[in-house]
Amino acid sequence: xxxxxxxxxxxxxxxxxxxxxxxxxxxxxxxxxxxxxxxxxxxxxxxxxxxxxxxxxxxxxxxxxxxxxxxxxxxxxxxxxxxxxxxxxxxxxxxxxxxxxxxxxxxxxxxxxxxxxxxxxxxxxxxxxxxxxxxxxxxxxxxxxxxxxxxxxxxxxxxxxxxxxxxxxxxxxxxxxxxxxxxxxxxxxxxxxxxxxxxxxxxxxxxxxxxxxxxxxxxxxxxxxxxxxxxxxxxxxxxxxxxxxxxxxxxxxxxxxxxxxxxxxxxxxxxxxxxxxxxxxxxxxxxxxxxxxxxxxxxxxxxxxxxxxxxxxxxxxxxxxxxxxxxxxxxxxxxxxxxxxxxxxxxxxxxxxxxxxxxxxxxxxxxxxxxxxxxxxxxxxxxxxxxxxxxxxxxxxxxxxxxxx
Amino acid sequence: xxxxxxxxxxxxxxxxxxxxxxxxxxxxxxxxxxxxxxxxxxxxxxxxxxxxxxxxxxxxxxxxxxxxxxxxxxxxxxxxxxxxxxxxxxxxxxxxxxxxxxxxxxxxxxxxxxxxxxxxxxxxxxxxxxxxxxxxxxxxxxxxxxxxxxxxxxxxxxxxxxxxxxxxxxxxxxxxxxxxxxxxxxxxxxxxxxxxxxxxxxxxxxxxxxxxxxxxxxxxxxxxxxxxxxxxxxxxxxxxxxxxxxxxxxxxxxxxxxxxxxxxxx
Numbered sequence: 001x002x003x004x005x006x007x008x009x010x011x012x013x014x015x016x017x018x019x020x021x022x023x024x025x026x027x028x029x030x031x032x033x034x035x036x037x038x039x040x041x042x043x044x045x046x047x048x049x050x051x052x053x054x055x056x057x058x059x060x061x062x063x064x065x066x067x068x069x070x071x072x073x074x075x076x077x078x079x080x081x082x083x084x085x086x087x088x089x090x091x092x093x094x095x096x097x098x099x100x101x102x103x104x105x106x107x108x109x110x111x112x113x114x115x116x117x118x119x120x121x122x123x124x125x126x127x128x129x130x131x132x133x134x135x136x137x138x139x140x141x142x143x144x145x146x147x148x149x150x151x152x153x154x155x156x157x158x159x160x161x162x163x164x165x166x167x168x169x170x171x172x173x174x175x176x177x178x179x180x181x182x183x184x185x186x187x188x189x190x191x192x193x194x195x196x197x198x199x200x201x202x203x204x205x206x207x208x209x210x211x212x213x214x215x216x217x218x219x220x221x222x223x224x225x226x227x228x229x230x231x232x233x234x235x236x237x238x239x240x241x242x243x244x245x246x247x248x249x250x251x252x253x254x255x256x257x258x259x260x261x262x263x264x265x266x267x268x269x270x271x272x273x274x275x276x277x278x279x280x281x282x283x284x285x286x287x288x289x290x291x292x293x294x295x296x297x298x299x300x301x302x303x304x305x306x307x308x309x310x311x312x313x314x315x316x317x318x319x320x321x322x323x324x325x326x327x328x329x330x331x332x333x334x335x336x337x338x339x340x341x342x343x344x345x346x347x348x349x350x351x352x353x354x355x356x357x358x359x360x361x362x363x364x365x366x367x368x369x370x371x372x373x374x375x376x377x378x379x380x381x382x383x384x385x386x387x388x389x390x391x392x393x394x395x396x397x398x399x400x401x402x403x404x405x
Numbered sequence: 406x407x408x409x410x411x412x413x414x415x416x417x418x419x420x421x422x423x424x425x426x427x428x429x430x431x432x433x434x435x436x437x438x439x440x441x442x443x444x445x446x447x448x449x450x451x452x453x454x455x456x457x458x459x460x461x462x463x464x465x466x467x468x469x470x471x472x473x474x475x476x477x478x479x480x481x482x483x484x485x486x487x488x489x490x491x492x493x494x495x496x497x498x499x500x501x502x503x504x505x506x507x508x509x510x511x512x513x514x515x516x517x518x519x520x521x522x523x524x525x526x527x528x529x530x531x532x533x534x535x536x537x538x539x540x541x542x543x544x545x546x547x548x549x550x551x552x553x554x555x556x557x558x559x560x561x562x563x564x565x566x567x568x569x570x571x572x573x574x575x576x577x578x579x580x581x582x583x584x585x586x587x588x589x590x591x592x593x594x595x596x597x598x599x600x601x602x603x604x605x606x607x608x609x610x611x612x613x614x615x616x617x618x619x620x621x622x623x624x625x626x627x628x629x630x631x632x633x634x635x636x637x638x639x640x641x642x643x644x645x646x647x648x649x650x651x652x653x654x655x656x657x658x659x660x661x662x663x664x665x666x667x668x669x670x671x
Contacts, residue, residue: 325523
């Protein structure tokens with residue numbers, strides 16, 4: 001009998017294909033929207049989390065200027081010097097390593113290929129503080145910094161742009177007007193929590209940057225200082241000590257504002273992470289609404305066809321179908337549509353997630369729970385509203401069902 | 406009236422039907438006694454609102470009486486539950502509705518197959534019998550057409566084919582020619598007469614037209630929920646006998662329904 005009901009149900013579906021497609025569509029949209037949004041949101045949160053752990057422990061950035069962001073390069077703000085870096089290194093407790101950083105935006109040329117890249121002139125501690133790993137070659141050394149050697153370490157994005165899949169180590173590239181040898185390739189880190197591509201990097205000894213690519217006049221200037229604290233040493237104390245030291249060195253009065261700032265990147269990352277979580281929740285809520293709307297769409301289609309279906313039930317009863325046979329048919333019909341819609345929705349979501357996660361560069365984390373919830377909810381609505389009107393109709397005397405207007 | 410000497414095929418005693426309740430109550434039937442024997446062709450006549458359709462629906466087990474007894478082949482129908490009535494309709498009764506009541510967007514063939522689907526008839530036999538039934542009502546070329554693609558007369562023929570395909574012992578027809586022109590009416594009435602004559606099917610037909618009732622052997626007139634008159638039709642329209650065998654009849658004997666063996670769930 002089940003097989004029979006199944007056959008009749010399939011016939012009915014084929015016969016009312018538009019109605020069936022609309023029902024299925026409601027489920028598909030609801031399921032795929034919820035699953036896609038929640039999955040991508042979770043992926044984004046995970047990405048931020050993994051970047052936080054990749055940032056290194058207790059990483060502080062000291063920048064000139066008063067704020068973080070647009071005001072950082074405000075004109076007239078005093079720059080740091082090598083002496084500042086040395087003083088912090090010697091006088092502030094709890095510092096594990098310190099790296100001075102000088103940056104410059106230059107064009108990079110290898111054979112026919114050219115692109116603009118931000119150069120980072122620094123010291124070997126930079127790699128340790130930033131938790132950089134090598135894919136090929138070596139980092140530059142203290143000796144390279146002393147001698148101002150024309151060597152550089154490049155990131156994955158730069159390698160891809162200039163060398164394609166080839167091994168860059170040992171090749172010479174031209175930075176502005178000087179020729180540099182690539183001695184190492186950094187392992188990719190991906191996008192940072194702040195949205196920059198961390199792999200779009202060329203790192204070289206700070207001395208080489210200053211002597212070969214800048215005028216000697218700027219030799220003592222440093223753009224920012226990176227500090228990593230010792231394990232277990234409170235970051236707050238390092239920030240306080242560094243701030244006090246710099247205020248003293250610059251002679252800033254007690255009522256004056258700092259003209260530099262010390263940023264704990266971990267705090268920023270935490271903020272980014274929690275705002276990503278809020279976004280995920282928001283996306284989930286939006287998706288939930290679309291699931292609800294999809295559900296209401298299913299409801300509508302089912303209820304609109306009640307009149308026609310009530311007559312159909314009357315006809316079936318009149319020619320000798322028993323109530324439970326008709327109900328089984330409707331149940332099978334509703335279940336089939338809901339399941340077809342649900343599975344299509346899940347597959348669509350799978351495709352969207354894997355496509356979009358590559359596009360916006362977040363990891364694709366398959367979450368069985370949200371898949372099950374979305375599928376279950378829309379299937380339940382589809383089955384409920386396909387079945388309930390049928391149940392009411394099948395309880396009528398056949399003649400009443402036939403007369404239904 | 407009762408040639409077999411035993412119980413008639415249909416026996417009504419004191420049948421009433423009331424719609425609504427309280428002040429709005431309307432008595433459609435006010436105590437109907439009626440016996441119908443196997444093989445009869447009865448026309449139930451009356452004006453609109455006389456209760457003839459209500460009577461027909463109760464006889465056809467589509468509706469339930471308020472009081473009174475209805476025995477079909479000795480079975481007290483009023484004591485059956487809805488499922489048992491469904492099985493009675495499935496195995497013993499055929500219906501031709503005034504409004505055709507065909508499934509929309511469904512081919513003629515599938516409409517005719519429908520009752521057999523619930524009987525569990527195998528697929529191949531279903532097709533054969535449905536084709537034969539459509540041929541019998543003169544629609545051999547309309548198997549694939551849906552109701553919307555057919556004229557009223559053709560739809561009515563499909564409905565008749567659906568009623569006949571299970572070879573029911575009793576056929577109920579509610580204004581079977583209500584929507585048809587006179588020529589089609591005549592063709593359909595001829596078909597019903599032949600079914601009655603040649604296959605012994607008992608036919609109960611509701612109509613308000615005298616020239617349709619003229620085909621029946623017996624005419625029952627209903628007025629205000631009571632039987633007004635019940636006479637043999639002396640001026641019966643004689644139908645010329647069919648040319649040879651009725652198509653698709655194949656001379657098979659009809660499936661006899663023995664109520665005692667029916668799988669009525671208790």
